[in-house]
Amino acid sequence: xxxxxxxxxxxxxxxxxxxxxxxxxxxxxxxxxxxxxxxxxxxxxxxxxxxxxxxxxxxxxxxxxxxxxxxxxxxxxxxxxxxxxxxxxxxxxxxxxxxxxxxxxxxxxxxxxxxxxxxxxxxxxxxxxxxxxxxxxxxxxxxxxxxxxxxxxxxxxxxxxxxxxxxxxxxxxxxxxxxxxxxxxxxxxxxxxxxxxxxxxxxxxxxxxxxxxxxxxxxxxxxxxxxxxxxxxxxxxxxxxxxxxxxxxxxxxxxxxxxxxxxxxxxxxxxxxxxxxxxxxxxxxxxxxxxxxxxxxxxxxxxxxxxxxxxxxxxxxxxxxxxxxxxxxxxxxxxxxxxxxxxxxxxxxxxxxxxxxxxxxxxxxxxxxxxxxxxxxxxxxxxxxxxxxxxxxxxxxxxxxxxxxxxxxxxxxxxxxxxxxxxxxxxxxxxxxxxxxxxxxxxxxxxxxxxxxxxxxxxxxxxxxxxxxxxxxxxxxxxxxxxxxxxxxxxxxxxxxxxxxxxxxxxxxxxxxxxxxxxxxxxxxxxxxxxxxxxx
Amino acid sequence: xxxxxxxxxxxxxxxxxxxxxxxxxxxxxxxxxxxxxxxxxxxxxxxxxxxxxxxxxxxxxxxxxxxxxxxxxxxxxxxxxxxxxxxxxxxxxxxxxxxxxxxxxxxxxxxxxxxxxxxxxxxxxxxxxxxxxxxxxxxxxxxxxxxxxxxxxxxxxxxxxxxxxxxxxxxxxxxxxxxxxxxxxxxxxxxxxxxxxxxxxxxxxxxxxxxxxxxxxxxxxxxxxxxxxxxxxxxxxxxxxxxxxxxxxxxxxxxxxxxxxxxxxxxxxxxxxxxxxxxxxxxxxxxxxxxxxxxxxxxxxxxxxxxxxxxxxxxxxxxxxxxxxxxxxxxxxxxxxxxxxx
Numbered sequence: 081x082x083x084x085x086x087x088x089x090x091x092x093x094x095x096x097x098x099x100x101x102x103x104x105x106x107x108x109x110x111x112x113x114x115x116x117x118x119x120x121x122x123x124x125x126x127x128x129x130x131x132x133x134x135x136x137x138x139x140x141x142x143x144x145x146x147x148x149x150x151x152x153x154x155x156x157x158x159x160x161x162x163x164x165x166x167x168x169x170x171x172x173x174x175x176x177x178x179x180x181x182x183x184x185x186x187x188x189x190x191x192x193x194x195x196x197x198x199x200x201x202x203x204x205x206x207x208x209x210x211x212x213x214x215x216x217x218x219x220x221x222x223x224x225x226x227x228x229x230x231x232x233x234x235x236x237x238x239x240x241x242x243x244x245x246x247x248x249x250x251x252x253x254x255x256x257x258x259x260x261x262x263x264x265x266x267x268x269x270x271x272x273x274x275x276x277x278x279x280x281x282x283x284x285x286x287x288x289x290x291x292x293x294x295x296x297x298x299x300x301x302x303x304x305x306x307x308x309x310x311x312x313x314x315x316x317x318x319x320x321x322x323x324x325x326x327x328x329x330x331x332x333x334x335x336x337x338x339x340x341x342x343x344x345x346x347x348x349x350x351x352x353x354x355x356x357x358x359x360x361x362x363x364x365x366x367x368x369x370x371x372x373x374x375x376x377x378x379x380x381x382x383x384x385x386x387x388x389x390x391x392x393x394x395x396x397x398x399x400x401x402x403x404x405x406x407x408x409x410x411x412x413x414x415x416x417x418x419x420x421x422x423x424x425x426x427x428x429x430x431x432x433x434x435x436x437x438x439x440x441x442x443x444x445x446x447x448x449x450x451x452x453x454x455x456x457x458x459x460x461x462x463x464x465x466x467x468x469x470x471x472x473x474x475x476x477x478x479x480x481x482x483x484x485x486x487x488x489x490x491x492x493x494x495x496x497x498x499x500x501x502x503x504x505x506x507x508x509x510x511x512x513x514x515x516x517x518x519x520x521x522x523x524x525x526x527x528x529x530x531x532x533x534x535x536x537x538x539x540x541x542x543x544x545x546x547x548x549x550x551x552x553x554x555x556x557x558x559x560x561x562x563x564x565x566x567x568x569x570x571x572x573x574x575x576x577x578x579x580x581x582x583x584x585x586x587x588x589x590x591x592x593x594x595x596x597x598x599x600x601x602x603x604x605x606x607x608x609x610x611x612x613x614x615x616x
Numbered sequence: 617x618x619x620x621x622x623x624x625x626x627x628x629x630x631x632x633x634x635x636x637x638x639x640x641x642x643x644x645x646x647x648x649x650x651x652x653x654x655x656x657x658x659x660x661x662x663x664x665x666x667x668x669x670x671x672x673x674x675x676x677x678x679x680x681x682x683x684x685x686x687x688x689x690x691x692x693x694x695x696x697x698x699x700x701x702x703x704x705x706x707x708x709x710x711x712x713x714x715x716x717x718x719x720x721x722x723x724x725x726x727x728x729x730x731x732x733x734x735x736x737x738x739x740x741x742x743x744x745x746x747x748x749x750x751x752x753x754x755x756x757x758x759x760x761x762x763x764x765x766x767x768x769x770x771x772x773x774x775x776x777x778x779x780x781x782x783x784x785x786x787x788x789x790x791x792x793x794x795x796x797x798x799x800x801x802x803x804x805x806x807x808x809x810x811x812x813x814x815x816x817x818x819x820x821x822x823x824x825x826x827x828x829x830x831x832x833x834x835x836x837x838x839x840x841x842x843x844x845x846x847x848x849x850x851x852x853x854x855x856x857x858x859x860x861x862x863x864x865x866x867x868x869x870x871x872x873x874x875x876x877x878x879x880x881x882x883x884x885x886x887x888x889x890x891x892x893x894x895x896x897x898x899x900x901x902x903x904x905x906x907x908x909x910x911x912x913x914x915x916x917x918x919x920x921x922x923x924x925x926x927x928x929x930x931x932x933x934x935x936x937x938x939x940x941x942x943x944x945x946x947x948x949x950x951x952x953x954x955x956x957x958x
Contacts (some may be wrong), residue, residue, distance in 0.1 A: 094779075094787035094827075120620035122830060136936050558933075559876075569733035588874035590931075609936040610880060611872060614788065614830055 092412050097123050101597040102613045107562060107585040108152045112162050113527055114568040115190035117331045118582055118589075119148060119524055120613050126166070126607025127319055127613055128568045129188045133608035135593040138570070139615060142196055145178060147171050150208040151220075157214035157242050164188040165239075169204030178608050185219070185239060185402040199248055201237060209263035215242040216292065218263050218279060222306050227559060227607070233259040238292070249288060254299045265292075266320050270328040273355025280333065282315040287335055287346075291355055300358055302335065305361050306342040310583055312500060314338040321382065322373035331356075332399055336369045343372060343386055345399050363402050365395040370414040374399075377458045385443065385458070389414045394445075395455070410471050411452055413445035417481060422489045444481070444506070448497065450476050455509060473509050476500050485529040489548045493523050493532055501534070516543075526566040528578050531596060535561050535582070542582060544596075544603075557592045559584040566596050588611050676678055727796035765813040765850045766898060768957030772802040773907075775953030778820065779915050783923050785943035787830035789836035789870070795945055797823030799953070801844050811850045819844040819862050833875030840888055842868040848896065854895045858909050863889040866917055868945065872924050872938060880938055881922035890915040892951055907955040917946035 102123030108119040116129045126142040150167035155596060157163075167188040170177055177184055181200030190198045190568035207222030219237040239246055255258065262282040268275050279290040283583035286304055291297040304313040307496045323330030335344040342362045351357025367388035375385045384397040389412035396405040419445045420441040440459025446452075460468040474494070482493035494502040494511070499519045503512040516534065524533040532545040533553075539558050544553045562585040569579050576595040590610040598605065777797045786793070803817020826836045843865030849857045866888040872880040894911025919942040926935040 093792045094793070098787050099791075100828050146740045166890055256630070403844070471713060508823055588829075590874075604932055606933050610878070611832055611874065614832075614938060614940065 097616070098127055099349065101587070102589045103585060107134065107583065108151070108562055109565075109583065110151070111163050112153070112164075112190045112567070114570065116565045117164055117188070117190060118583070119144075119151075119246050123613065124148075125448045126164070126188060127582065128188070129591065129612065131567060131581055131593055133569045133571050133576050133596065134178065135569075135576060137577060137591050137593060137607075137609040137612060139612050141615070142186075144168055144186070145573060146174070146184065148442070149183075149204060149206045150222075152208045152210045152217070154210050154214040154217070154241065155212050161189055161191060162214065163241060164190065165208060167201075167204070167208060167212070167219065178584075182516075185217075185248075185433075187241070199239070199245060199246060201248070202250065203235075204398075205237060207260075211241075212268065213265070214215070216265055216277075216279070217241055220260050220263070229529075236260070238280075238290075244586065247479070251296075253281060253283075253288050254301055256282075256301060256303065258285040262315075262317075264318050264320075266333075268350065268447070269322050270325065271318070271330040271331060271356040272350035274328075276355055280318050280320075282318060282335075284616050285312050286421040287315050287318065287333075287344075289333075291521075293355065296568065297355060300334050300356070300453070302346055302358060302360065303342065304335070304337065304338050304344060305362070306337075311340070313340050313342075316369075317372065319372055319374055319384075322442065323382065333374050334399075336372065336386070339368070341365055341367050341369075341388075343369060343384065345384065345397075345402075346546070347399070361399075363397050363404070363472075365397065365404070366393070367391050368407070369395075371416045373416050373418060373442065373443070375418065375458050380439060382470075383458075384385060385416060387413055387416050389447065407456075408446065410454065410469065411447060411450040412448045413450065413454065415445065416456075417444045417446075418442070419444050419490075419492075421482075422492075423506055425591075437546075444492075444504075446478055446481065446494075448477055448479060451475060453478070453494070453504065453511075455506075470509060472504070474502060474511065475513060478502070482506070482523055482525050482603055483534075484532065484547065484569070486526050488529050491547060493525065495523055503532075503545070503547070513546065514552065524564055524566070526596065527568060527595065528566065531564060532565065533564050533580065535564050537562060542580075544580075546608070547559065553603055556592070557582060557584075557606065558606075559592065560586050562586075633695065635889065703834070708792075735852070737930070743793055749906050764810050764853055765808060765848050765856065766907070766957045767808075768905055769805050770803070771805070771815050771817070771846075771955055771957045773800070773953045773955035775799040775951050777823075777949055779945065779949035779953040780947045781945055782947055783907055783919075783941075783943050783945075784943040786836075786945075787826055788940060790825040790836040790843075791827050794823060795836075795838070796822070797821040797838070797840075799951065803844060803846065814847045815845070817844045818842070819864070829872070832872050833872040835873065837869040837871075838866055840864055840887070842890075854898045856898065858892075858894045858896045858907075858911060860892045860911065862891075863887075864935075866945065868920070868943075870924060870940075870943070873889075875935055878935075880935070881927055881928055882922060882924045886917055886920055888915065888917040888946070890949075894951070896955070905957040906955075907957065909951075909953045909955065911951045913950070913951070915946045917944045919944045 088380045103121050114130065115251040118127050120127050123524050124144050126139045126144060128142065133136060134517060135191065144166060146168040148166055149169050152165050154163045154165065165583040167183060168186065169183045176182060179200055180325065183201040183204035185199040185201055186196050195434060200488060205219040205221055207220040211220045221231050221233040224531060234255045236251045236253065238249040238251050260281050261285055264280040266278045267282060268277055277292045277294055281288040281290060287302045287612045289300040295570040314337065316336050318333055318335050319334045321331065323332060329349050330349040332347040341364050343365055345361040345363060345468045347359040348356040349359045365386040365388055367390040369386040370382060370389045372386045375383055382399060384399055384533055386395045386397065388395060392409050392412040393411055394407045418441050440511050443456040443458060445454040445456055454469040454474050457468045476498045478494040480495050481580045482495060484491050484493065492504045492506065494504055495501065499516050501514050501521065501523055517523050518536055521534050521536055526532055530547060532547055534545060540557050540559055540561060542555050542561060542564060561582050563582060564582045566578060568581050576597065580594045580596040580597040582592045590608060591612055592608050594606045595602065646898040725793045779794050779798050781795050782793060799819065799821040801817055801819035803815035805813055805815050807814040819842045820840065822839045826833060826835045830921045842862040844860060844862045846858065846860040851857065868886060889911060892911040892913030894909050895931045896907040896909035899906040922940040922943040923937040
């Protein structure tokens, strides 16, 4: 009896919340200009961390119902808002969510004080593609998932985000047997039917164009062929151009193929009863292209540039006449990035003058297998191709380019494949190497544009690189760093305006916050907030 | 001899009727004696359990009882002093019995000048009506011996106390809602009468709990020092009611230890009090008394914000305290104690 009494007094287990660590694996985080969001897997919620000017961290929590299956952050929309999109489906043993829906899209705006928006979905789709302008999202089946025993992978759910109540628009692709592989949102194009945005859906064998206007319009599907044989050709990427601003029938798409040397050029032309039709032209560039882009060459003429690494060459194609110019490259480059806008206004990001739209482009060429980058001045590429290239030698091949915000738009960080990384000055055409001593250094661009950040995951040392003086400062935090974010503080009037937040995910979750802009002896003073996810 | 009990007018009745008529008063007396003897049988069990119970009964009988009991009865034989009540056997066959209605309380039992009075109305084996009447009269006095609290001047106890802590801030520290403590206390008797005793003393307790809390380890330790007042009321010599009231200070040490956390801690002193009631069983031992008690009650501890901060700080790094909300270690609880009185 006594034991029963004691047991009765002590009975009642604590909440399961306390028994589950925040993350069982890699911590899932999303960066915002003024916040960092992370998934508290143990408590099934999103924690939004904001930093005050005194460098203390204030977490707020958004509960998640069901199982999180997809997530993405939108780029800033027209109002500058970035949103976190979360797709959830019923958890194990549950048939539906609390509202009876099979899945849910939750939209969280860390900057706003409004409650998250929850949109019921008809089926749990685990693929999520985001419009680079932040206005659209598309949910699609991914792999074998699709929310049922039988799944139609061509059933999409389009979500228009840039309105007070987001609109959910189911859409079924007209299919010729393919399944969606990649989604690309075009910018606003001047089409014969008016300004329109398109969603380009690449399947294994064709490309579908979905008109995103209010009234639905049947899809336009481009069947892929090289015009020579009957092989099934697969798309490998799509680029587009609006052409001249005043002309509404010169918008074009270029589709490079994964298994053929051809590039399919699609001109969006007038079509009866539709906003646009398609005029297709196939151009052989001499080898399977690794990358393509619409560029402006001499006199602002539009051309399609294709990199053919198998021939160490770049090919310029006139989209109207299909005339080709081949430029020999010093290295078999595989990637092409236009840096023209970054160089406008001396790299300050000043808006280009009206006449700049057709100015010749400058492209940066690089390859993960080559220890060099090249500047390609396309204004000279047609007439004097041998003088159009300027090569910059590196000591190591690079993995990728990291864009930097203004006022250093004209600089890029080149992440080396080994221990080093580089700061490339596009204006001066110089490159500064930085030696990290250990491979695996992770680079982050700062928010203010003054700094770049480098850290080694699972180490406690952090470096701040001054993008103006190119001087690195190192600080040791004493805790293993899992990720770093430079964000704006929540109330920047009194104290620091930019903070560097370093997350320590080992065990419980903690954060070290530094004043990102501190200099001299103030640099390195930090505030540690531990056990961030113990709050309810 | 039977002629004495049968008046001449009844000589003509049958044997059966005569037997029934003779048995009627004896049956009535036997029934009454059984009723009166029932509490005394309980007392006999008590006496078996507790030394000194006989003494207690004699003392507790009081003056009124002494008037009825035989004042000229010699001291109890050793068998009674040992606390074992031996039923008095019926007189042997042929022993002269006092006449019916004789005043046995006056000690005029012929032939039994030194025989101790039977303390239990042990009635059985079909004594005669005269014998029944005799036994009932001599044992109607201490029908129920009154138990007595232990006689030790000092008391010391050890025990376990479990408090149900309902505060949500307690959840990081324990996987259930119980906070267990080891207790020790000591006191001195300041009052005692036949059924009650009162003690004053000091009490102390210590408890600890630890649990994983979302990747960190939460550790809570508490110690208390109190002034203690406790009383006992003896229902029986082996069964007592216990009441305890204590007040003092509680030292609470809460820690959060983690790989990224380091060591965050809060140490506070808080006032605290408790009131417990329970039952204690007394077990005789040589020269001391042992009590085992089960108690239930409530501990009062004020809420205090649980803000865990670093043990050390540096100029380059400061740590934001972790705020877990208000925590009180008070609540209802049970306690098991073993006490030694000497």
